[in-house]
Every structure is written in C-alpha cells, then in structure tokens.
Amino acid sequence: xxxxxxxxxxxxxxxxxxxxxxxxxxxxxxxxxxxxxxxxxxxxxxxxxxxxxxxxxxxxxxxxxxxxxxxxxxxxxxxxxxxxxxxxxxxxxxxxxxxxxxxxxxxxxxxxxxxxxxxxxxxxxxxxxxxxxxxxxxxxxxxxxxxxxxxxxxxxxxxxxxxxxxxxxxxxx
Amino acid sequence: xxxxxxxxxxxxxxxxxxxxxxxxxxxxxxxxxxxxxxxxxxxxxxxxxxxxxxxxxxxxxxxxxxxxxxxxxxxxxxxxxxxxxxxxxxxxxxxxxxxxxxxxxxxxxxxxxxxxxxxxxxxxxxxxxxxxxxxxxxxxxxxxxxxxxxxxxxxxxxxxxxxxxxxxxxxxx
DNA sequence: GAGAATGTTTCAGAGTCAGAATGATTCTTC
DNA sequence: GAAGAATCATTCTGACTCTGAAACATTCTC
Numbered sequence: 001x002x003x004x005x006x007x008x009x010x011x012x013x014x015x016x017x018x019x020x021x022x023x024x025x026x027x028x029x030x031x032x033x034x035x036x037x038x039x040x041x042x043x044x045x046x047x048x049x050x051x052x053x054x055x056x057x058x059x060x061x062x063x064x065x066x067x068x069x070x071x072x073x074x075x076x077x078x079x080x081x082x083x084x085x086x087x088x089x090x091x092x093x094x095x096x097x098x099x100x101x102x103x104x105x106x107x108x109x110x111x112x113x114x115x116x117x118x119x120x121x122x123x124x125x126x127x128x129x130x131x132x133x134x135x136x137x138x139x140x141x142x143x144x145x146x147x148x149x150x151x152x153x154x155x156x157x158x159x160x161x162x163x164x165x166x167x168x169x170x171x172x173x
Numbered sequence: 174x175x176x177x178x179x180x181x182x183x184x185x186x187x188x189x190x191x192x193x194x195x196x197x198x199x200x201x202x203x204x205x206x207x208x209x210x211x212x213x214x215x216x217x218x219x220x221x222x223x224x225x226x227x228x229x230x231x232x233x234x235x236x237x238x239x240x241x242x243x244x245x246x247x248x249x250x251x252x253x254x255x256x257x258x259x260x261x262x263x264x265x266x267x268x269x270x271x272x273x274x275x276x277x278x279x280x281x282x283x284x285x286x287x288x289x290x291x292x293x294x295x296x297x298x299x300x301x302x303x304x305x306x307x308x309x310x311x312x313x314x315x316x317x318x319x320x321x322x323x324x325x326x327x328x329x330x331x332x333x334x335x336x337x338x339x340x341x342x343x344x345x346x
Numbered sequence: 347g348a349g350a351a352t353g354t355t356t357c358a359g360a361g362t363c364a365g366a367a368t369g370a371t372t373c374t375t376c
Numbered sequence: 377g378a379a380g381a382a383t384c385a386t387t388c389t390g391a392c393t394c395t396g397a398a399a400c401a402t403t404c405t406c
Contacts (some may be wrong), residue, residue: 009314017229017290018291018294020225020294022297023304023316023320024211025334026320026321027203028205029203029336030323032204032336034198034201035201035204035205037196038198052193066317067384078386078387081385084379101372102311103370103385105385125195131197131323134239142315144199147203150304150305151180151199154203163201164203178359251356251397254355271353276352276354277354277402
C-alpha cells in the first residue's frame with residue numbers, strides 16, 4: 001500500500017524491529033527544522049514565529065479584538081496579552097479602545113508593523129529559497145500542492161499554525 | 174520562479190500586505206499537527222515522541238552509551254538521563270555498566286521495550302493512514318520522496334528529529 | 347601514582363505557559 | 377432603570393521543563 005520502504009525501514013529491518021518512521025515523522029522533522037531556521041533569522045527583528053502569525057492576522061483583518069484572534073489561534077487570552085504587549089512595545093501594533101464595546105481592544109498594524117511585514121516576507125523568501133532550493137520548479141509546485149491539500153484535508157485553518165501555543169526561536173547558533 | 178500564488182497569497186494581496194506563507198510554513202504547520210496527533214496517541218503508552226526516538230535508536234544500535242546517543246540527538250546529557258530514567262522505570266530499557274568502561278552505561282531494549290516498539294509502529298501506521306489517507310498511492314509516494322530528498326539536502330540526520338530537545342504531547346483532547 | 351579528562355548524575359536557576367482571580371464594561375432580566 | 381450575570385482584558389501564581397554548572401566515580405596520560 002505504501003510502495004517502497006524507505007532507507008530507515010531497511011536499516012531497521014536488519015534489527016528485527018518494526019519501523020516507525022513514516023511520512024508523519026518526516027513532516028514533523030522538516031517542520032521543526034523549518035520553524036527553527038525561520039525563527040533564528042527572525043530573531044534579528046526581535047520577533048518569534050507567533051509574533052509573525054499575529055502581525056499577519058492583524059494586517060489581514062484589522063480592528064478585531066484580542067479574544068477574537070486568541071480564539072482563532074486556539075490560544076489562551078492571557079498568552080495573547082503578552083504577545084500583543086511585545087508588538088505594541090516594538091511599535092508594530094496599536095491597541096485602540098473599541099468605541100462600540102469599551103472593554104475590548106481593537107488591534108491595528110502601525111506603519112512600522114507594515115514595514116516589518118515586508119522585512120519578514122523577505123526573510124521568509126530567503127529561507128524558502130534555501131529550504132526548497134534543491135528542488136526543480138516543478139517539484140516545488142508538486143510539494144506545495146500536496147502540502148496544501150493535506151492542510152485542507154486535516155482541517156487546519158489556513159494560516160493558523162497548530163503549534164503557536166508554544167514556539168520559541170530555539171537559539172542554537 | 175514559484176509558479177502560482179497560493180490561496181493565502183491572494184487573500185493577502187487584497188490587504189496590500191506581502192505574503193509570508195510559503196512551503197516552509199506549510200511544512201511547519203503540518204509537522205506540528207502531525208507531532209501533536211502522534212504524541213496524543215502515544216500518551217496511551219505513557220510515552221512522548223522523544224521517548225520513541227530513543228527507543229528506536231537503542232533498538233537499532235544496542236549497547237551504546239547515553240552520551241553517544243545524546244550527541245547524536247544534539248541533546249544535553251542531563252536531559253538524556255531523565256528520558257532514560259522514564260524508559261527504565263517503564264521497564265522498556267535496561268542500563269548495564271559497560272565492563273570496558275565502568276563509568277558508562279550501555280543501553281539495551283528489554284522484551285517489553287521491543288513489544289512497545291511494535292505497538293508504537295501500529296500507532297504510527299494508524300496515524301499515517303489518517304494523515305495521508307486522502308492522497309492517492311502515487312501521491313503518497315511523490316510526497317514521501319520529496320520529503321526524503323529535503324531531509325537529505327538539509328543535512329538532517331535520518332531518524333533524528335531536530336526538535337527532540339523539547340517535545341511534549343501537548344495534551345488537548 | 348598524580349592530575350587531567352570523561353560518563354553520568356544531581357541540582358539550582360531561568361524561562362514559559364495555563365488557569366484562576368481581578369477589574370472594567372456591557373448585557374439581561376425584572 | 378437597577379441588580380446580577382456575562383464578557384474582555386489583564387495580572388499573578390503555580391507548575392512544568394530545560395539548560396548549564398557542580399559533584400561523583402572511573403579512566404586516561406604522563
């Protein structure tokens with residue numbers, strides 16, 4: 001059903017043990033690798049991947065409340081406070097009292113936040129190039145399409161990272 | 174160079190902001206999703222993904238020292254102690270004083286550890302089926318091959334997860 | 347045989363996160 | 377229109393985990 005066994009499978013067969021390395025493991029390993037490397041480059045802007053997700057969400061739909069975004073991200077509101085604090089102190093995000101509901105804070109990107117997004121996009125493209133640079137253009141397209149289908153089929157909200165609950169740059173360099 | 178823009182890109186273009194969601198992000202999101210789901214199923218055995226990586230490494234090359242494996246995993250020795258403690262208490266791994274060097278502990282899988290590996294393999298196949306079940310057999314092969322090439326090209330040691338430094342089941346259910 | 351180096355373990359410090367409690371505002375109900 | 381329940385944001389505490397340094401036993405080097 002799964003075609004050829006992978007290298008690991010052959011190795012392990014020698015040991016008489018069952019193989020546990022499948023596509024899920026490869027995805028997880030590459031995903032961690034990708035997140036770590038992107039996060040490391042991001043550290044130059046004093047940001048972490050969750051910050052980026054947040055900036056993106058705010059830029060895409062300005063004016064929403066913290067809780068609305070916290071819900072979307074599956075993140076406790078108390079964590080959202082700290083992330084927004086960071087971005088506000090960095091001058092990238094602005095909290096405005098919602099005149100309709102003065103309990104809530106509406107979130108907006110500042111000019112500096114918008115400019116940060118273009119830098120982030122540059123960093124992302126740079127890393128992307130290094131990550132998939134060894135594939136042909138066709139292969140990149142194939143990979144991208146397969147991954148997008150899996151994201152959809154797995155019910156992952158597009159653009160919302162399931163691991164935002166706890167992601168650090170994991171400095172190593 | 175990168176063919177068609179993805180859905181996210183179109184969304185974002187409307188907002189006038191640059192897009193930051195590339196293949197790297199998709200990999201990271203799917204990888205976290207995969208790790209979480211596998212980890213959740215693994216919790217039934219009171220194990221975490223790093224435990225599994227360790228069991229596998231020991232089964233594949235029995236008799237090595239803790240430090241040898243810690244080096245391979247890029248993990249501090251003090252962390253290795255705790256993981257081995259868990260597995261030893263669970264009766265899946267045995268520490269034997271190395272007669273050649275009585276400072277070192279040689280690590281071996283017990284029968285219980287070997288049996289755990291077959292259960293783990295079952296869990297892994299189950300999850301794999303759910304993860305890529307929506308792809309055709311050909312597509313699974315394509316995906317697997319592309320991922321394996323990226324792993325190799327990125328210099329990731331096969332079977333060694335770059336994120337083993339800190340992985341929890343991240344209970345949620 | 348003395349001192350440096352190595353494998354393992356323990357321990358203390360730092361960091362982070364989730365969830366409960368607090369305060370302000372709005373909604374519901376009478 | 378007033379009292380109590382619900383909601384948004386924030387603060388704070390407890391729990392957890394990881395890292396790096398110190399400690400201990402053993403081996404290597406000279």
